[in-house]
Amino acid sequence: MADDQSAQEELLDLRNSIDNIDAAMIYILAERFRCTQRVGALKAHHHLPPADPAREEVQVARLRRLAESARLDPEFAEKYLAFVIREVIRHHEKFPRHPVA
């Protein structure tokens, strides 16, 4: 019973850390979107191509290296980037304030 209570306390403690981490993630993701919105506007204004496969390749390789140094599965780092880029594109399509020709 005491053991169960201590487990519940530890679970609560870990969840508090997870909640703090998720809050940090949301605010930092918001800042990332602010950057990509500016990139989108800049590219539209200067008629630059919206996608840049060479840049994405460099990003993937770099994030995989960083994941390894953080002892995080590099596959996950790659999936994270794909997820965020997919959302950036979806967001641009949903709110085409700066449509790219």
Next chain:
Amino acid sequence: MADDQSAQEELLDLRNSIDNIDAAMIYILAERFRCTQRVGALKAHHHLPPADPAREEVQVARLRRLAESARLDPEFAEKYLAFVIREVIRHHEKFPRHPVA
């Protein structure tokens, strides 16, 4: 021509910010995984159920509120959480060091 160069410089500047943000994300995600691994081990050890729908509901509502305050699309915050939880589950399945009965 000078205008194009200035645009390229601004693009590079924004990409440097995006790269810094992504690096921060990778390290913070690594820490989140460390927490969920400990949660997984704790639950397995104490025979607690692996999923907790009530907890997830609270997490979603909280992250949506935080997203609104960060002027980030709340839908994206919800997708972020679903993505991370999916990866946690996948990771537990791939590396079942603490299989849950």
